[in-house]
Amino acid sequence: MAKRPPSMFDVAQASGVSHQTVSRVLNNHESVSDKTRAKVLASMEKLGYRPNLAARALVTGKSSTIGVLSYDTTLFGPASMLHAIRESARDVGYALNTVTLKSIDRESVENGIQELINAGVDGLVIIAPHYVGDKPFSNIPGSVPTVIVEGEDAGKIPSVNVDQILGAQLAVEHLISLGHKRIAHISGPENWFETQKRIEGWKCALDKSKLSTKSLVAGDWSARSGYEATKEILKDPKVTAIFAANDSMALGALKALSEAKIAVPAKMSLIGFDNLPESEFLVPELTTVTQDFQEVGKRSLDLLIAQIEGKKISTKRLAITPTLAIRASTAKAPH
């Protein structure tokens, strides 16, 4: 027999004031004398009063919830991002309503967005690492504050991105500086935003040094795909360095190289992307690019909250700078 939990009226009655005064205390309204405030707070404590969020949401039209649309959250990147966003959101008093997509066709993206909007979120964070075709996110009502993370530009929606091109350039230029001439790339799946940017950075760095041979094999972020891709790459004996678009694929590459009895870094240099906590403990320790997910999460939430609170936003495009962690898997080119 769960009896009805105490409402404002119960608290009001218990402390001999009106429910409105209770509401004022709750919202830290100023025009309440210290004495009554204390009285009300005492009654709230005594009765174990908890405000009913649904009722508040109904009347204010604000749910104090932000919606996050994401993709496979078992992957290190999305998981870290989500975690960072959650932490930031909690700090500013927002709950999270997360929808994860299984596939990323246009329809499921729109469904996910619709679902979140129906749930009454105050704002939207879209972790959109894929290209979804033309007019993405067209069904977001203009009234819903939105931030896009790691996604393609979508009109005037603010976005936060790690500078993927720069990250790839850092990696490849490091290899070039070590004297490598033929640097293969294991990319992510074609329809990912990050994939394209990293390819672009890789190509750009090669072009800058007039290295025209660009051997590219696409993976799917998994270790298995890195393993397979590397076997493919090894058909060209001139390749002396591999830039994998993430650490998992680099790990798979390591296995393929080991099976082919090609020493890393003596005969082949290898570089990854993401800096998994484990990467430092691979054999050999993996040189990789570090993205500050924490920072991305924090920044995107700042941007979102600013919109929700109706503040003017100065920067619409925020780029986070990645850094290179140089470790043992890269060395001077052989010869």
Added chain:
Amino acid sequence: MAKRPPSMFDVAQASGVSHQTVSRVLNNHESVSDKTRAKVLASMEKLGYRPNLAARALVTGKSSTIGVLSYDTTLFGPASMLHAIRESARDVGYALNTVTLKSIDRESVENGIQELINAGVDGLVIIAPHYVGDKPFSNIPGSVPTVIVEGEDAGKIPSVNVDQILGAQLAVEHLISLGHKRIAHISGPENWFETQKRIEGWKCALDKSKLSTKSLVAGDWSARSGYEATKEILKDPKVTAIFAANDSMALGALKALSEAKIAVPAKMSLIGFDNLPESEFLVPELTTVTQDFQEVGKRSLDLLIAQIEGKKISTKRLAITPTLAIRASTAKAPH
């Protein structure tokens, strides 16, 4: 100028019925003629009507949201679990409100629970891999349906667990069957539930075979800690096999063994726990224990929904059976 979105009354007016009829259509109530139903649905479509969840939650007292209390969701285990729960929840029409804990003292656990309850969740999934001291979760009102995942028994709260003891036994017995006599264990942090269970399974298996030497070093799930722990273990030259309590630590162990020039599995067998997607591509491929997180998530949600809907629950303790994935990192003991 965001004008007010259409409400039931708008739909009612547009289709010439009462708001109550609209409500009935919305909730698939039977006593509505096909003709009016169609008419109402058409108006809803035309006006772009979306039910206001907050209003519904207010009057029904149900939010169609379940709360999840979890720990560091960047770890593979919790992340997978969370993902599975989210999928299952969505399938049955529930949203998720997740709170992640930074530390796991009793107070933050209770705060987290309180926070979720205040938010009006219909049920609670507590992923509680730690021992939190006595009377954990004591502040959960009896009226809030709850399921504990991977946690210690807490009175009459239903729980779903992977059989960690069995998992550890499988691992250790596999090593024993290969002739290993001295099998060291790298455990997780002491205050984790899983740590204790895996230690128990390890000890139990050793006892069964009358192996009395039990060298145990505690790690913290990280690759680094596995690396350090292994260096410690190697001080005893009689150890021929290591059972690490998760794959990340096993990966760290691999590095320490490589540095000590101890061949795996020729001189040392190594076994992990979790079966990370990457583990199959380590060098050598890692033998490990597989937990079906998907299943755990699905089962726990079933249990929760059953409670929410007031059904009788037959099983209060659900154990999921782990399996052993035998790969290249384990082999016959040397000599």
Added chain:
DNA sequence: ATAATCCCCGTTATCGCTCACATGGCGATC
């Protein structure tokens, strides 16, 4: 002493929905 001004607090309406109950119509029953 009277008017003006604040400060505190109460009254009433409202958000969008569901629940409990009332009502009208039509066929079946005797």
Added chain:
DNA sequence: GATCGCCATGTGAGCGATAACGGGGATTAT
């Protein structure tokens, strides 16, 4: 043909909070 009963629909209340406005009492100004 009057009674019953069921089906389809409407009416009114109320969920628990905030918003807008109104009003008494003490303080200050005139």
